[in-house]
Amino acid sequence: MDLILFGPPGAGKGTQAARLIDLLEIPQISTGDMMRAARKSGTELGKKFDSYMSDGKLVPDEMVIALMEERLTQPDAAKGAIFDGFPRTQNQAEALDVLLEKLGRKISKLVVLEVPVKNIVERVVGRRVDPASGQTYHIRYNPPPSGLEVIQRSDDTEDVVHQRYEGYKAKTEPALPYYEARGLVARVDGVGSLDEVFERIKNALGV
Numbered sequence: 001m002d003l004i005l006f007g008p009p010g011a012g013k014g015t016q017a018a019r020l021i022d023l024l025e026i027p028q029i030s031t032g033d034m035m036r037a038a039r040k041s042g043t044e045l046g047k048k049f050d051s052y053m054s055d056g057k058l059v060p061d062e063m064v065i066a067l068m069e070e071r072l073t074q075p076d077a078a079k080g081a082i083f084d085g086f087p088r089t090q091n092q093a094e095a096l097d098v099l100l101e102k103l104g105r106k107i108s109k110l111v112v113l114e115v116p117v118k119n120i121v122e123r124v125v126g127r128r129v130d131p132a133s134g135q136t137y138h139i140r141y142n143p144p145p146s147g148l149e150v151i152q153r154s155d156d157t158e159d160v161v162h163q164r165y166e167g168y169k170a171k172t173e174p175a176l177p178y179y180e181a182r183g184l185v186a187r188v189d190g191v192g193s194l195d196e197v198f199e200r201i202k203n204a205l206g207v
């Protein structure tokens with residue numbers, strides 16, 4: 001099964017993807033996580049990613065698509081994947097179809113997590129990450145265990161989140177009709193507890 005988790009920054013895509021991995025037994029592919037790993041390793045490519053990410057701008061399509069092409073050929077993704085934060089433009093959506101077609105696959109469903117902008121800012125600014133495991137927490141809604149050293153992503157500031165949200169509205173949301181035309185879109189209310197949202201996603205997927 002190839003599934004897309006769609007929605008604005010902070011909608012809960014990563015949080016819900018982590019739960020779906022166990023249920024569906026396919027990996028999560030997060031372009032954001034992959035780019036942060038490249039940035040941390042200090043490679044030239046990582047530096048290029050950083051120049052866009054730190055300002056909350058989208059990384060150019062050709063760079064993201066090249067990254068995805070490489071990732072999709074890895075053996076763990078042979079049976080399907082949960083795409084988290086990709087595609088983020090119509091170009092990326094079309095490129096993903098081409099890549100999947102070469103593998104004899106196609107997208108089964110796209111789940112949009114709908115969360116209003118006022119919740120988005122609070123979620124993003126309160127997000128914390130365990131650098132060792134990559135696990136995501138929230139200072140209020142999903143607090144980290146006491147004693148665990150968590151960090152804040154450098155782009156999780158109020159200024160940058162507004163820029164990222166604008167990017168979502170201007171470039172990412174307009175890709176939805178591409179999937180709507182094929183009847184692949186399930187809209188899910190992303191406001192509620194982490195468990196409630198997970199139940200809604202499972203219902204939408206029929207799993």
Ligand code: ADP
Pocket residue numbers: 008009010013031032033035052053054056057058059060064084085086087088092164
């Ligand atoms: P979010 O919490 O906003 O969903 P991500 O971890 O998915 O964050 O992405 C963080 C940043 O990485 C984005 O603001 C953007 O700069 C870059 N990025 C991640 N995925 C993509 C993509 N598919 N296309 C372009 N840029 C991306």
Ligand code: ADP
Pocket residue numbers: 007008009010011012013014015016123124126127128136137138139141142190191192193194197
């Ligand atoms: P995305 O991957 O879409 O950017 P995350 O899954 O990282 O979003 O979630 C953003 C922040 O909001 C995290 O701090 C996470 O713990 C928190 N969060 C996720 N789902 C919910 C929810 N249903 N209610 C409140 N906070 C949530």
